[in-house]
Amino acid sequence: MEFPKDLKYTKEHEWVKVEGNIATVGITDYAQDSLGDVVYVELPQEGGTVTKHEPFGVVESVKAVSDLYSPLSGSVTEVNDAIIDSPEAINEDPYGDAWMIKVEVGNDSELGDLLTAEEYQKFIEEEK
Amino acid sequence: MILALKKTPLYDAHKSLGARLVEFAGWEMPVQYSGVIEEHRAVRTSCGLFDVSHMGEIEVSGPGAFDFVQTIMTNDIERIEDGQCQYTLLCYPDGGVVDDTIVYRYNKDRYLFCVNASNSGKVFDWMKKQADADTVVEDVSGNYAQIALQGPKSVEVLRGLLDTDPEDISHFHFHIGLVGDAEALVSRTGYTGEDGFEIYLEPGDAAMVWQALMDAGKKSGILPIGLGARDTLRLEMGYPLYGHELSEKITPLEAGLGKYVRLDDRNFIGEEALKKQAVEGVKKTLVGFQMKDAGIPRADYEIRSGGKKAGWVSSGTSSPSIGKGVGMGFVEPSLKEIGTEIDIMIRDRAARAAVVKLPFYKK
Numbered sequence: 001m002e003f004p005k006d007l008k009y010t011k012e013h014e015w016v017k018v019e020g021n022i023a024t025v026g027i028t029d030y031a032q033d034s035l036g037d038v039v040y041v042e043l044p045q046e047g048g049t050v051t052k053h054e055p056f057g058v059v060e061s062v063k064a065v066s067d068l069y070s071p072l073s074g075s076v077t078e079v080n081d082a083i084i085d086s087p088e089a090i091n092e093d094p095y096g097d098a099w100m101i102k103v104e105v106g107n108d109s110e111l112g113d114l115l116t117a118e119e120y121q122k123f124i125e126e127e128k
Numbered sequence: 129m130i131l132a133l134k135k136t137p138l139y140d141a142h143k144s145l146g147a148r149l150v151e152f153a154g155w156e157m158p159v160q161y162s163g164v165i166e167e168h169r170a171v172r173t174s175c176g177l178f179d180v181s182h183m184g185e186i187e188v189s190g191p192g193a194f195d196f197v198q199t200i201m202t203n204d205i206e207r208i209e210d211g212q213c214q215y216t217l218l219c220y221p222d223g224g225v226v227d228d229t230i231v232y233r234y235n236k237d238r239y240l241f242c243v244n245a246s247n248s249g250k251v252f253d254w255m256k257k258q259a260d261a262d263t264v265v266e267d268v269s270g271n272y273a274q275i276a277l278q279g280p281k282s283v284e285v286l287r288g289l290l291d292t293d294p295e296d297i298s299h300f301h302f303h304i305g306l307v308g309d310a311e312a313l314v315s316r317t318g319y320t321g322e323d324g325f326e327i328y329l330e331p332g333d334a335a336m337v338w339q340a341l342m343d344a345g346k347k348s349g350i351l352p353i354g355l356g357a358r359d360t361l362r363l364e365m366g367y368p369l370y371g372h373e374l375s376e377k378i379t380p381l382e383a384g385l386g387k388y389v390r391l392d393d394r395n396f397i398g399e400e401a402l403k404k405q406a407v408e409g410v411k412k413t414l415v416g417f418q419m420k421d422a423g424i425p426r427a428d429y430e431i432r433s434g435g436k437k438a439g440w441v442s443s444g445t446s447s448p449s450i451g452k453g454v455g456m457g458f459v460e461p462s463l464k465e466i467g468t469e470i471d472i473m474i475r476d477r478a479a480r481a482a483v484v485k486l487p488f489y490k491k
């Protein structure tokens with residue numbers, strides 16, 4: 001299982017890639033593996049806002065529904081519509097093709113609460 | 129108090145196959161191995177192996193067994209011969225369902241009921257209460273492991289291991305003989321809509337027979353199948369699952385299982401209530417539906433019609449075979465006609481669906 005070092009993570013199993021004031025958000029390899037086959041995704045509208053720790057969307061496997069929690073607050077500048085038609089990309093390439101939304105970060109201080117790859121890996125080891 | 133989960137004799141096999149294990153009805157069971165969709169497709173196109181050792185088994189025997197069995201079941205045991213089995217409901221006096229089960233007829237004085245794991249204690253207690261001195265009711269769940277081999281290649285896979293040609297076992301018949309070196313009861317039954325067999329055997333033989341079947345199925349692409357795909361396979365066929373389409377508050381007639389309720393010249397528990405309901409009509413009825421809007425229906429979602437509550441979803445999923453959200457649910461009888469549009473409330477949004485004919489999956 002992979003946890004790229006250049007990404008930040010949350011305890012709700014999202015990853016964040018920060019470039020300038022734009023944060024790209026997706027779910028981790030661990031999350032997609034736990035979910036199993038992803039068959040449906042619901043994402044917010046472009047131009048909408050997301051709030052830290054609040055649900056911003058939903059992923060569904062054959063078996064279950066899971067909320068997606070926003071790692072940061074801000075406005076949604078881009079949504080990856082391709083995964084709505086091909087949700088299986090979330091299983092295949094969670095850190096690449098299956099990014100979910102890009103957020104213009106409203107509050108820089110929130111970035112400090114994110115976990116490093118090592119911290120996240122340690123967290124999921126303990127959660128198991 | 130934390131009760132330890134029960135493990136089937138195939139627990140180690142599941143572990144070594146990399147299964148994801150979950151709690152189910154007090155058992156630690158595999159929910160998936162390689163993935164629900166891949167497993168589902170294997171059963172539809174080739175074959176799959178299921179550990180269903182969690183199912184309960186109750187044996188009924190004695191000179192009173194025939195009359196007893198006729199008293200507790202909605203179907204009619206007189207319609208089958210020794211060596212055959214039959215699907216039936218067991219009902220309370222008000223027509224609510226105790227359990228759905230397959231009953232195996234060894235002979236007029238001896239029967240085996242295969243009951244749901246979640247209900248086995250309840251069914252056993254209920255049967256004991258109805259039995260007279262001429263009937264022995266025994267919970268023999270501990271004597272059996274159960275393996276289901278399902279899919280179009282099942283006959284081919286079983287052929288080299290069974291002491292008779294599997295093709296000679298007709299649908300809803302059973303054979304008592306040897307699978308490899310293990311004594312087993314093998315029935316041509318299943319819960320997937322595919323050809324297949326259910327194999328009852330001693331727990332101590334389960335691991336050996338499981339491995340022998342996996343080896344025999346290797347060239348056919350056999351896969352071990354978890355509870356996840358077991359559920360999508362049965363759902364595509366519109367088969368009921370107790371706790372969803374059946375319960376103490378749902379009658380077989382409401383669940384669309386009237387053909388398993390034989391009301392003529394019968395005298396069984398619940399008969400009066402069901403006769404009355406057959407005459408007066410049901411107030412809720414089970415339908416299958418397919419999503420027209422995006423979304424996946426799930427158990428307990430509300431069904432609406434014209435903006436008003438009109439029922440609930442009993443089971444739902446994304447169908448691996450047809451690639452759409454499908455579900456079953458209970459609605460007012462006025463909504464049961466094929467093509468009727470209904471709304472499924474998915475996270476406070478009304479998503480359109482249409483009533484369709486069951487099963488969802490046809491060959």
